[in-house]
Amino acid sequence: MGAAMSASLSEPPPETPPVSLPEAAGFPRSLSKSLEDILTYADGRDVTLANIVEVLQGRGFNLLILLITIPFCQPVPLPGLSTPFGLVLLLFGVRIALGKEPRLPRRLLDYRVPHATLAKLVNAALVVARRLERLTKPRLVFFHTWRAFEIASGLAIAINAFLFMLPLPIPFSNGLPALSMLLITLGRMEGDGYAIVLGYIVTILTLAYFALIGWGGTEGLQWLFK
Numbered sequence: 535m536g537a538a539m540s541a542s543l544s545e546p547p548p549e550t551p552p553v554s555l556p557e558a559a560g561f562p563r564s565l566s567k568s569l570e571d572i573l574t575y576a577d578g579r580d581v582t583l584a585n586i587v588e589v590l591q592g593r594g595f596n597l598l599i600l601l602i603t604i605p606f607c608q609p610v611p612l613p614g615l616s617t618p619f620g621l622v623l624l625l626f627g628v629r630i631a632l633g634k635e636p637r638l639p640r641r642l643l644d645y646r647v648p649h650a651t652l653a654k655l656v657n658a659a660l661v662v663a664r665r666l667e668r669l670t671k672p673r674l675v676f677f678h679t680w681r682a683f684e685i686a687s688g689l690a691i692a693i694n695a696f697l698f699m700l701p702l703p704i705p706f707s708n709g710l711p712a713l714s715m716l717l718i719t720l721g722r723m724e725g726d727g728y729a730i731v732l733g734y735i736v737t738i739l740t741l742a743y744f745a746l747i748g749w750g751g752t753e754g755l756q757w758l759f760k
Contacts, residue, residue: 565663568597569656576649583622584643595636599626599691599719605658606698606712609705615651616708620699623715627695631688633681670720674727687718687730690737697744704747710740 568590575581575589583598590597602619626636677683694711714736721729 569660573656580646580648582646596723601659603712603716604662605655606708617699620695623695627688627692631685670724670726672725675725677727677730678722678725691715
């Protein structure tokens with residue numbers, strides 16, 4: 535089995551070993567177990583996004599969305615990380631809306647994530663993932679199976695990703711879009727329509743929040759230059 539998984543990797547860098555985790559073929563794994571496998575595989579090394587997707591076999595790109603968004607679900611923005619990760623999420627959202635599997639260009643798949651950053655993301659994600667596993671279950675599954683809702687989910691992820699990319703040092707400017715994308719993706723993974731609907735609601739609140747920021751900035755400039 536280890537040899538088969540080794541062959542499935544897309545020519546990883548020499549310093550990065552092939553995927554050989556026994557758990558990597560054991561789909562479906564729990565969300566938290568999948569995240570733990572990433573750190574087990576990295577073993578202190580920097581890894582590429584392609585490596586991470588391989589470790590997350592069977593759930594790859596959806597779990598990658600969760601891995602990216604969970605640490606940002608907090609009031610304080612994380613500077614320097616939201617823009618590159620937001621681009622990844624934007625591409626995912628567009629492809630989901632078009633009815634295609636999420637994927638990334640080879641140039642982005644070859645992007646190397648420093649181990650310190652990876653460990654920070656995964657450990658933060660694990661705290662939330664263990665709680666989410668107890669809350670989600672298949673409900674209102676048509677929100678995931680009907681094409682109209684898949685288009686809506688993809689567009690919602692893309693819109694939130696664009697807002698997520700904006701380098702705004704304002705509380706919740708990362709947290710609200712990240713929470714929206716997390717809920718929608720989790721609902722799609724687990725067939726939980728409740729989570730998807732809640733993600734749509736948070737998307738509306740996110741748009742209202744950013745509109746309020748824009749209005750406040752415009753009013754402030756007009757007052758400043760009177």
